Amino acid sequence: MDKIWLIIQREYLTRVRKKSFLVISLLAPLLLAGTTIAVSKLNSASGPDVVAVHDASGLQVAAHLTDTDEIHFVPATPGTLAQAQAAFEKAKPKQAALLSFPAGFGLDSAKGTQILAKGNVSLNRQNNIRKAVNKAIGELKMARSGLKQETIDNLQAKVDLAAINLDELGGKRNDVGTTTAMAYFLSILVYMFIFIYGVQVMRGVSEEKSNRIMEVMISSVKPFQLMMGKILGIAGVVLTQFALWLVLSWGITTVVMPLLLKNDKPTTTITTNGATVVRPAAPASSPAVAATSPAGDQAAVATPQPGHPFSIWSVLDGLPIGSIIGGFLFYFLGGYLLYSAMFAAIGSAVDDQTDAQQFMFPVTIPLILSYIVSINVIINGDPNGPLAFWLSMIPFTSPIAMVMRLPFGVPTWQLVLSGALLIVGFVGVTWVAARIYRVGILMYGKKVTYSELSKWMFYKG
Known part of the structure; x- marks a missing residue:
């Protein structure tokens, strides 16, 4: 154990002292949060897309167009479509599109309705x-038939279905969106x-072998002590x-982001045909083109409403946080140890990184398939069904399948059984990998095949 501990210290200190580790560990959460804040600020600062409306139908369709968060409708220049198009192309600031009836x-x-724009119009727009x-x-159709929107709204049923988990004491509300995310x-x-750290183990073993x-x-x-020390050191x-990342994320989401995102929504100033329209980024409550100024443009002035403090932790309310964190750490470490043992065996068996690809594919197949199948079976299907159960019991698929089931709630006996099987699987895979490792690290200049690997497992000594 003393020798394994020395190897663990070497692997750990060698990696944490690298500048790349410090940069990724410290700057990655900051860059992610900064990107999120920058995108949010840019989207709110730009305001909604301005769409000019040319209505030659005589039905006053434009008067019934209502602004949204994404679209602000303004009247086009009176006249023919060609005149409206010419004014649209010269509009300052630039308008997103010209809608023609x-x-x-x-x-x-x-x-016959057309959307004219400079360049392609995005699908979202x-x-x-x-x-x-x-x-x-x-x-307009409702007005022609004599119906009112209030009547239609009263006839429509709007039932709020609350999912309650009866396995929890007193019943617990289940937020499907948060659980799935x-x-x-x-x-x-x-x-x-x-994948990332398993490949690091393989490359480290391969480089030390080649040197x-x-x-x-x-x-x-x-050899077994060397392999275990390397795997456990990288696990540290x-x-x-x-x-x-957890500490930095907590500080950013609870302190920094609320301060930066609590400001009111900015206003956007739009000038069309000499009239200035000041609008908030929020949607208007009245039709966008119904009330116009003498110049034919809408004059809408609204007062922005104060926002609410942002906190990502409030979204997690109601989830079994304790079991999620504990289960995630256990299955992540168990899956890492299991697959890293196989990656270490691959690194010891090959002399060149290019030769490792043929052995990586069968090792990574269970990991890839477990992710793809679990999405369809657990998230889009029944997280407590028989197939989801067996996926979370098999050691090669349980690290992903069980972690995916944790937010939905997993019986304690299944967690215990799955964890025990994962430990047994890790011990068995480590024994097999160690048999290959002890021979492969001293084997040079030989093209390794699967049959050769099977022979290494039974060499004595």
Whole structure:
């Protein structure tokens, strides 16, 4: 154990003292938070897309177009479509699109509507405009039939279905959106970091083998001690990086982001045909083109409403945080140890990184398939179904499948059984990997095949 501890210290200190480790550990959460804040600020500062409306239908469709968070409608220059298009191309500031309702436009055959723009119109912008147009046409049809929107709203049923988990004492409300997002997030973390740090183990072993450092180290320690020390040392690096990210994320989400995102929504000044329109980034409560100024433009002035402090931790309320954190750490470490043993065996068996690809594929297949299948079976299916159960019991798939099930709630006996099977699987895989490792680290200049690897497992000594 003393020799294994020395190897763990060497692997750990060698990696945490690198500048790249400090940069990734300290700056990654800051860069992620900074990018999120910058995107939020830019989106709110730019305001909604300004869309000019040319209505030649005679049905006053433009008067029923209602502003949204994404779209602000303004009247186009009076006259023909060509005149409106010429004014649109010269508009300052730039308008996003020109919406045209032709003279033959009718409520029963709503054809001929066009969106004119400089360049391609994004799918998201088309959908936003289409929703606003459909809503306006629907209002006109209701007015023609004598119906009112209030009547339609009263006839429609709006039932709020609350999912209650009866396994919890007194029943607990189940937020499906938050639970699903947490399942995705945790499974991606496990999938990504097992790959990243497992490959680090393989490359480290392969580099030391190619530099002949192994020959010196084997004279002092056993191959199994060397392999375990390397795997556990890198595991310590992973936990250190997680701890730093957790502390920095907590500080950013509870202190920094609330201060930066609590400001009121900014206003946007739009000038069209000589009239100035001052609007907040929030949607208007009245039709956008119904009330116009003498110049034919809307004059809408609104007071921005104060925002609410942002806190990501409030979103996690109601989730089994204790079991999620504990289960995540256990299954992440268990999955890392299991797969890293196989990656270490691959690194010891090959002389070149290019030769490692043929052995990496069968090792990573269970990891890849468990992620793909778990999404369809657990998230989009039944997280407590028979297939989800067996996926979370098999050691090669349980690190991802069980982590994906944790936010939905897992019976204690299944956690205990799955954890025990994962430990047994890790011990068995480590024994097999160690048999390959002890032969492979001293084997040079030979093209290794699967049959050759199977023979190494039964060599004596």
